[in-house]
Amino acid sequence: xxxxxxxxxxxxxxxxxxxxxxxxxxxxxxxxxxxxxxxxxxxxxxxxxxxxxxxxxxxxxxxx
Numbered sequence: 903x904x905x906x907x908x909x910x911x912x913x914x915x916x917x918x919x920x921x922x923x924x925x926x927x928x929x930x931x932x933x934x935x936x937x938x939x940x941x942x943x944x945x946x947x948x949x950x951x952x953x954x955x956x957x958x959x960x961x962x963x964x965x966x
Contacts, residue, residue, distance in 0.1 A: 903964065909956025916949040 924942035928935045 903960065905963065906957045906960035909953050909960065913949050913953030913956075917946050920945050920949065 920942055924938050927938045931938075
């Protein structure tokens with residue numbers, strides 16, 4: 903359970919940083935907002951996938 907929590911905390915921090923940096927980039931160059939948003943969504947999905955993998959592994963360790 904602790905491992906799953908740590909995995910989710912790390913993912914939350916990563917997604918927060920991705921969003922913050924994307925907003926910085928959009929504020930500096932508003933014309934690139936579409937490209938930045940697309941890259942942000944892809945990166946956030948990859949981080950979220952890693953968090954899901956951490957939760958599954960932690961649950962398998964607890965249940966097996």
